[in-house]
Amino acid sequence: MRYSILFLLFCALLFSQCSSDEKHFISDENYRGIINTQFMLTTEMAVNRKADLFDVFNDSLTLEESEALRFLYASMPLNDLADYDGAYFLKVVRTTLEGRDHFSWTNDIPEYVFRHFVLPYRVNNENLDSARWVLYHELKDRVANLSLHDAALEVNHWCHERVSYQGTDIRTSSPLSTIRTGFGRCGEESTLLVAALRSVCIPARQVYVPRWAHSDDNHAWVEVWVDGDWKYLGGCEPSAQFNQGWFAEPARRAMLVHTKAFGRYYGSGEVLYEEERFSELNVLSNYAINRKVHVKVVDELRQSIEGAKVEFGLYNYAEFFPLYTTYSDEEGLCSFTTGLGDLVIYASKQDAFGFVKLSVSEQDHVKVILDRKVGDEFELSMHLKPPKKLEALPSDTTGNHLCSQRLEYEDSLRIATIKSQLDWERVQARAKKEGWLPRGPEKMFLSAAKGNFETIFKLMDYPDQDKVLRLFHTLADKDLR
Secondary structure (H helix, E strand, C coil): CHHHHHHHHHHHHHHHHCCCCCCCCCCCCHHHHHHHHHHHHHHHCCCCHHHHHHHHHHHEEEEEHHHHHHHHHHHHCCCHHHHCCCCHHHHHHHHHHHHHHHHHHHHHHCHHHHHHHHCCCCCCCCCCCCHHHHHHHHHHHHHCCHHHHHHHHHHHHHHHCCCEEECCCCCCCCHHHHHHHHHHEEEHHHHHHHHHHHHHCCCCCEEEECCCCCCCCCCEEEEEECCCCCEEEEEEEEECCCCCCCHHHHHHHCCEEEEEEEEECCCCCEEEEEEEEEEECCCCCCCCEEEEEEEEEEECCCCCCCCCCEEEEECCCCEEEEEEECCCCCCCCCEEECCCCCCEEEECCCCCEEEEEECCCCEEEEEEEEEEEEEEEEEEECCHHHHHHHHCCCCCHHHHHHHHHHHHHHHHHHHHHHHCCCCHHHHHHHHCCCCCCCCCHHHHHHHHHHHHHHHHHHHHCCHHHHHHHHHHHHHHHHHHH
8 A cells, every 4th residue: 555655646746747838738627637536546556567557657758748648548448558568658649749740630629539539549449559650650641731621531542442341250450450451340440440540630430330220230430520520431431522331321220329439528429328438429410310218217106216227229130239228317217319210118126127119209208117027927019110211312423433433443452462462482482491381271371361471471480380280270360360
């Protein structure tokens, strides 16, 4: 305990030494206080990694660098505190602030938007890599003379030159791994695009429909802060303008579209969940006609029940998927903003439960009675409808035609890169020089590694190749890549 107190005093001394003449990264004093408090708790929690994480504060940091770094530490997932070192996070901060001073459009980005949707290094559950500075140096000259609007569209073209859609397993590849692979599912394409946009200081966030209302599937795409508002585009799927894409019409029938923000969030938008280290936002209003529905939970005597768990269930994949879960207040009330389809509201407390169908297009208030007990047997029949299909929005026919021509060229670039990733003549020549020839298994793993084959090739130098092959047999292709 004494050690922890001394360390906290040390951190407080660092804060006090910052010059008052320097510019703040967090100008709001109240919010800065919240972050500092959470940062102090983080230092105490991660005291066993004190040197690895916090020695970077001994560097000559500007006030902005120090505050930006504290924001990241106060907001990052706990596993990042365990898995990565302070030097990594400081390089993220310094690269981001360098980009902010390099691009003219950053002058028009509100501070809270920059803080939550440019600085953060993480998009999803991907492993962290050096994408922030690699992509910054790759892209900065390509977009330097463009407006923020045009630069955002151009970054998506750059991503399409390298990655196209293909289904993969549920784990999310890091941005640079996805580039080496040449393909990814929607969550990986959108993670790459968000990382690329943030690298050149364009505010971006991954948005997600956990389940469609009209079909058994889900989807992720990207929102970009442009001209004072959030606009959307498909990850690695360029279009002539924003707010276009194959998913545009399905999104107008969605029951929930949400995104996450690093840290405690006090900006615009409806907050679904708020925790110490992240906030989840409901952005459905950017896409669909919606309504705020109100639920009251009561017992069999019609008395309000406080603290009942309430799930707003959407029927999809033969289950009632909980789009949103919350708890009733002291008056038995809770609410949720959703689309104009049908939901099943399920409420429970202890061994009592109840449920009711809600047709959002027809009603916005419903009462759930906890009149059943765990173990009760019953049958029921329901007819559930998604939101109505709307008349399609007009599209930019001329712009889309020109964009399609460009996409064909970008496809050719990507295909050529993929073909060049594994040059078997070069592989065999190198292997022969080192005294072995690729057999069937080696060829299989080298091929599966895609652009990461050099790493796999090096492991073939290990004296016990059979042991290496046994290891490779345990790995998914995504691990090899």
